[in-house]
Amino acid sequence: MTPVHAPFPTDEWWRTAVIYQIYPRSFADGNGDGIGDLPGITARLDHLAALGVDAVWLSPFYRSPQRDAGYDVADYRDVDPLFGTLADADALIARAHELGMRVVVDLVPNHTSSEHAWFRAALAAAPGSPERARYLFRDGRGEHGELPPNNWTSVFGGQAWxxxxxxxxxxxxxxxxxxxxxxxDLDWSNPEVRAELEDVLRFWLRRGVDGFRVDVAHGLVKADGLPDWAGHVAMVDGTDAGAPEDGSTPATESGPMFDQDGVHEIYRSWRAVLDEFDADGERRSRALVAEAWVEPLTRLARYVRDDEMQQAFNFSFLTSHWDAAAYRAVITASLEALDAVGAPATWVLSNHDVVRHASRFGLAVPGARPNGVFATDPQPDEALGLRRARAATLFMLALPGSAYLYQGEELGLPEHTTLPDDVREDPAYFRTQHAEAGRDGCRVPLPWAAGEPAFGFSPTGSSWLPQPAQWSTYAADAQTGVAGSTLELYREALRLRRERALGGNGLAWLDGHDADVVSFRSVATDGRDVVVLANLGSAPASLPTGAEVLLASADLPDDGMLPADVTVWLSA
Incomplete structure (x- = not known):
C-alpha cells in the first residue's frame, strides 16, 4: 500500500464539495419558449437536493446576444430576458440556500460581447483612444495595414483578428x-478593465453568490508585443497527444496567449475581494474556480496557491483514456502537485464543452475526445459507454477532493450524435467550415418526464435543440425509485460519499491487483476505510475475500470476481 495523499481538514466547503453544473438554456424551461431559464431551474432544485449535491454552478445567464450561448456577455450586471430577471436570479439563489446548496456563477473576463457598451464605444472612437485601450486593437501589417497584426488563430477556427x-x-x-x-478580448494591462471586473465580482457577491467559475482563466494576459507563434491554439483538443501533422507545437503547450505569469496578480486581487465578503466570520466561504487548460499539473497548481483561487479544473483527468495506468498516473500527479500548494484536487468527466463521457467511453478509442460527433461518424456503443461511464463516475466520486457533475450525467445521458446539421448553433461548427460538429450534442435539453412532450423540459413541448427519441428511457421519472438505474446509483453514491467523508479522506494505492485494475484505499480519520477497485480491462478480476460490498456500478456475480468495466466500493 503506497500512501499518496493524507486526509485534510474539511471546514472549507469547496475542498470536498460535489458541484453540479447547470447549463441554463437546457436544464428546464419555465415559460414555454423552448429555452431553459432561471425560474425553470428554481422549480427543479428539489431534484438536485434529492441527488445530494453540495453546490450548483450556473453557466452564463447574463445579458447577451447569444452568439456563443451566453459566453459573449453584453452586460455583466443583468440577466438576459431569455433567462429571466435579476429578481429571478435572487429567487434562485435564495431557494438553493434554503435547500442547503451553494451557488457558483460563471464569470467571463477574457472577452466581452461585441455588443457590450464598451466595444460599441471603441468602434465609434479613434485609434489610440481610451475607449479602444480597453481592448486589444492593433494596426495591421503590410503596406496598407491589410494583414493581421500577428499569425494567431482562433480557438473556434480561422484567424484571431x-x-x-x-x-x-x-x-x-x-x-x-x-x-x-x-x-x-479585453486588455488586462488596463487598470480600468481590472477595476470594472472587480466591481462585477462585488455586484454578485452582494446578491449572495458563493463563488465564481472563471472562464478561460489562463487567457487574460498575453505576452508583451503579441509575438507570432507556430503553435496550434486550442482549448479541448480533439486529437491524441503528440505533434500535429503540420509540425506545429502541440496544443497542450501554452503559447503567448495563455498561462502568462501576469494572470496570478489578477487572481490575488480577486481573492482579496472575496475575502471582503466572509459571511458571519466564516473564513473563505466564497470560492474561485479556474477553467485553465494548463499543463503540466505543476503549472496548474500555481492558480490555486494560498492567496489565489481555491480550485482549478483538472482537465488532465477528464481527457484521460480508458486505461488503468493512465488514470493512476494522472491521479498521483494531480494529488502531488496540488498537495504541494495546499489545494484540493478537482475531478470532472463531462461538461458543456466536451462529448459526454457516456459516449466518449463507447468510442472505438474509449475516452477519445473528438470535437463533437456527426451522424455520419462512427457511432459510440451506447450500452458499453454507459457501463463504463457508471464505473468511471463511481471511481471518481471516491477520490479525495471536490467532484463536478454535468447536468444529465446522473441520468446516464449519452451525447446526441445524430443532430441534424441545420439545427447546430455552436460557432465552432461554422468557423471551422463545418469540419467540427461542435458542442451542441452535449447541450441538448434534459428529459424529465418520459411521457410528456419534450420529455417535460418545457410545458409547451418546445425544445431549442431536438431530443433523441430514445431519451424517454433516460427520463428522470423513468429512473426514480428504480433499483439499478443510473439516477439511483448517483443518489446512493453521493449519500455514501458524504456518510464516509470520502472527499476529505486520504488515498493509498493498493498493489497486487491485475494491471487493468485501478485499486486504492480511501483512508478515513475515523478508521472506516473504503477500498475502491475499478476494472478497466476486458477480463474479470478477483475481489478481496469476505469484503462487504457498499456499492457497485453494475450487478456483481456470485463468483467473487469483478467484471470488466465495473467499479466497486468495499468496506475495509
Whole structure:
C-alpha cells in the first residue's frame, strides 16, 4: 500500500464539495419558449437536493446576444430576458440556500460581447483612444495595414483578428478575439478593465453568490508585443497527444496567449475581494474556480496557491483514456502537485464543452475526445459507454477532493450524435467550415418526464435543440425509485460519499491487483476505510475475500470476481 495523499481538514466547503453544473438554456424551461431559464431551474432544485449535491454552478445567464450561448456577455450586471430577471436570479439563489446548496456563477473576463457598451464605444472612437485601450486593437501589417497584426488563430477556427471599418468609412485597425469575432478580448494591462471586473465580482457577491467559475482563466494576459507563434491554439483538443501533422507545437503547450505569469496578480486581487465578503466570520466561504487548460499539473497548481483561487479544473483527468495506468498516473500527479500548494484536487468527466463521457467511453478509442460527433461518424456503443461511464463516475466520486457533475450525467445521458446539421448553433461548427460538429450534442435539453412532450423540459413541448427519441428511457421519472438505474446509483453514491467523508479522506494505492485494475484505499480519520477497485480491462478480476460490498456500478456475480468495466466500493 503506497500512501499518496493524507486526509485534510474539511471546514472549507469547496475542498470536498460535489458541484453540479447547470447549463441554463437546457436544464428546464419555465415559460414555454423552448429555452431553459432561471425560474425553470428554481422549480427543479428539489431534484438536485434529492441527488445530494453540495453546490450548483450556473453557466452564463447574463445579458447577451447569444452568439456563443451566453459566453459573449453584453452586460455583466443583468440577466438576459431569455433567462429571466435579476429578481429571478435572487429567487434562485435564495431557494438553493434554503435547500442547503451553494451557488457558483460563471464569470467571463477574457472577452466581452461585441455588443457590450464598451466595444460599441471603441468602434465609434479613434485609434489610440481610451475607449479602444480597453481592448486589444492593433494596426495591421503590410503596406496598407491589410494583414493581421500577428499569425494567431482562433480557438473556434480561422484567424484571431478582425479588421474594423473606422468612423471615416475606411478600413482601419484590427482587434483580437481568441474565440469568435463577436467576442473581442479585453486588455488586462488596463487598470480600468481590472477595476470594472472587480466591481462585477462585488455586484454578485452582494446578491449572495458563493463563488465564481472563471472562464478561460489562463487567457487574460498575453505576452508583451503579441509575438507570432507556430503553435496550434486550442482549448479541448480533439486529437491524441503528440505533434500535429503540420509540425506545429502541440496544443497542450501554452503559447503567448495563455498561462502568462501576469494572470496570478489578477487572481490575488480577486481573492482579496472575496475575502471582503466572509459571511458571519466564516473564513473563505466564497470560492474561485479556474477553467485553465494548463499543463503540466505543476503549472496548474500555481492558480490555486494560498492567496489565489481555491480550485482549478483538472482537465488532465477528464481527457484521460480508458486505461488503468493512465488514470493512476494522472491521479498521483494531480494529488502531488496540488498537495504541494495546499489545494484540493478537482475531478470532472463531462461538461458543456466536451462529448459526454457516456459516449466518449463507447468510442472505438474509449475516452477519445473528438470535437463533437456527426451522424455520419462512427457511432459510440451506447450500452458499453454507459457501463463504463457508471464505473468511471463511481471511481471518481471516491477520490479525495471536490467532484463536478454535468447536468444529465446522473441520468446516464449519452451525447446526441445524430443532430441534424441545420439545427447546430455552436460557432465552432461554422468557423471551422463545418469540419467540427461542435458542442451542441452535449447541450441538448434534459428529459424529465418520459411521457410528456419534450420529455417535460418545457410545458409547451418546445425544445431549442431536438431530443433523441430514445431519451424517454433516460427520463428522470423513468429512473426514480428504480433499483439499478443510473439516477439511483448517483443518489446512493453521493449519500455514501458524504456518510464516509470520502472527499476529505486520504488515498493509498493498493498493489497486487491485475494491471487493468485501478485499486486504492480511501483512508478515513475515523478508521472506516473504503477500498475502491475499478476494472478497466476486458477480463474479470478477483475481489478481496469476505469484503462487504457498499456499492457497485453494475450487478456483481456470485463468483467473487469483478467484471470488466465495473467499479466497486468495499468496506475495509
Amino acid at each position: 478582425t479588421r474594423v471599418q473606422e468612423p471615416s468609412g475606411q478600413p482601419g485597425q484590427w482587434y483580437l478575439h481568441l474565440f469568435d469575432s463577436s467576442q473581442p
